[in-house]
Amino acid sequence: MSNNTVNFKCHSCGHCCTDVVCLPTPWDVRRIEKMTGANPEDFLEFLEPDEIDGADMDDPTWLDVDGQPYMMALKRDEKTGCNFLDNSTNFCSIYEARPLLCRLYPFKLEEDENEKFKGFSLHEDVGCPKHQDGVYEFGPLYDLSMQDELNQEDYSELVEIFNAKRYENKEPFDFVTMFTSGLLNFDETVGADDESASV
Numbered sequence: 001m002s003n004n005t006v007n008f009k010c011h012s013c014g015h016c017c018t019d020v021v022c023l024p025t026p027w028d029v030r031r032i033e034k035m036t037g038a039n040p041e042d043f044l045e046f047l048e049p050d051e052i053d054g055a056d057m058d059d060p061t062w063l064d065v066d067g068q069p070y071m072m073a074l075k076r077d078e079k080t081g082c083n084f085l086d087n088s089t090n091f092c093s094i095y096e097a098r099p100l101l102c103r104l105y106p107f108k109l110e111e112d113e114n115e116k117f118k119g120f121s122l123h124e125d126v127g128c129p130k131h132q133d134g135v136y137e138f139g140p141l142y143d144l145s146m147q148d149e150l151n152q153e154d155y156s157e158l159v160e161i162f163n164a165k166r167y168e169n170k171e172p173f174d175f176v177t178m179f180t181s182g183l184l185n186f187d188e189t190v191g192a193d194d195e196s197a198s199v
């Protein structure tokens, strides 16, 4: 193994798609919408803090709707997991359009004491069995991580704008209407040809 790779292979156990809530960014939502033709109303839900295990209340992407926090998530079933999971095969049915978070799981970006990029490891605190009979190059994972970081920053800014709006009958889904209204340029979303990470 060279210094620029991390050993991992997904064995499609299904854990990350059944036991973990998937939190897409607006860019993920737009990509899913564009590539699959699915309506965001059919694949998104808005969760309250007690519906997310270990909810991080410092996350800047909590929507504020009349004082109630909501987090945008992919719809899921408590038993069968993400609605996009094909339970007969444990494969993602929107694989080419899946969120960046899904592509990056279970990789963890490592930095040195000067916050300089060191490489990738496998997260210790996740339920993935972390099979190591495959090889991933750092390069595509790094590009994906940087794209996700930018998307998360922009997501936070959009949420800030949404949260500052006060009007009657405000609903969590109004946030989706806001970012699908053509106000933002989504041309540079990650396409189907990136390095695949998870199922």
Ligand code: SF4
Residues within 6 Å of the ligand: 016, 017, 022, 074, 082, 083, 084, 085, 086, 091, 092, 093, 094, 095, 098, 099, 102, 198, 199
């Ligand atoms: S990889 Fe696909 S099935 Fe799994 S959580 Fe992501 S979108 Fe859902």
Ligand code: SF4
Residues within 6 Å of the ligand: 009, 010, 011, 012, 013, 014, 015, 016, 017, 105, 106, 127, 128, 129, 130, 131, 197, 198, 199
């Ligand atoms: S990425 Fe890990 S947890 Fe997710 S399906 Fe593959 S082996 Fe299972």
